[in-house]
Amino acid sequence: MIGLDGKFYQIKYDGVASVIPDSMKSPFATVTFFKPQTLINLEGQINYQQLQQSLDQRLPTKNYPHAIRIQGNFPYLKFRSVPKQTPPYRPLADVVKEQSIFKLRNVNGTLVGFRTPKYMKGVNYNGYHFHFITANRKTGGHILDGQFQNAKIELDSLSNVEINLPKTAEFDQADLEDSKPTEVNRVKR
Ligand SMILES: [Zn+2]
Numbered sequence: 685m686i687g688l689d690g691k692f693y694q695i696k697y698d699g700v701a702s703v704i705p706d707s708m709k710s711p712f713a714t715v716t717f718f719k720p721q722t723l724i725n726l727e728g729q730i731n732y733q734q735l736q737q738s739l740d741q742r743l744p745t746k747n748y749p750h751a752i753r754i755q756g757n758f759p760y761l762k763f764r765s766v767p768k769q770t771p772p773y774r775p776l777a778d779v780v781k782e783q784s785i786f787k788l789r790n791v792n793g794t795l796v797g798f799r800t801p802k803y804m805k806g807v808n809y810n811g812y813h814f815h816f817i818t819a820n821r822k823t824g825g826h827i828l829d830g831q832f833q834n835a836k837i838e839l840d841s842l843s844n845v846e847i848n849l850p851k852t853a854e855f856d857q858a859d860l861e862d863s864k865p866t867e868v869n870r871v872k873r
Contacts, residue, residue, distance in 0.1 A: 697768070699825055721839060746801060748843055752795075758833065764783040793819045
């Protein structure tokens with residue numbers, strides 16, 4: 685899923701994006717009303733790892749979560765998508781074994797994502813997590829790798845974090861006492 689400019693899109697297993705009806709529910713989402721405070725222009729071409737390192741060096745602080753928006757032309761992007769799941773639900777680490785990987789070259793669009801501090805482990809991914817959608821809103825996905833050309837990066841430091849937990853019997857009865865809350869961080873990104 686990706687939320688951008690007030691609209692939410694689902695990107696299915698085949699990489700096709702579509703607007704989500706207001707009635708549709710999602711098991712997990714991280715969202716914010718994005719108010720960019722910092723603009724960073726990264727000249728030249730860099731890969732995903734270099735993008736994360738550059739951002740780490742330029743963040744105003746690493747102690748707040750950051751919402752991040754990157755716009756531009758992307759020479760190369762690599763995505764994954766996982767198929768729709770049915771009960772009994774399995775850990776994400778198992779589900780991603782069935783992921784589909786796809787690539788786009790020379791696309792215009794927007795990356796939106798978050799950087800979550802280490803101390804929030806168990807509540808969200810640690811580090812960077814980006815989803816992409818093309819300018820025509822037809823395709824995109826969860827970023828695994830890419831090349832970024834003259835990236836225009838906007839940042840919003842978030843000092844207020846609200847967590848809404850599911851009000852379901854499944855959540856009431858789930859065993860979350862041991863290592864499971866941090867399982868999400870074992871998934872390869
Ligand atoms: Zn994702």
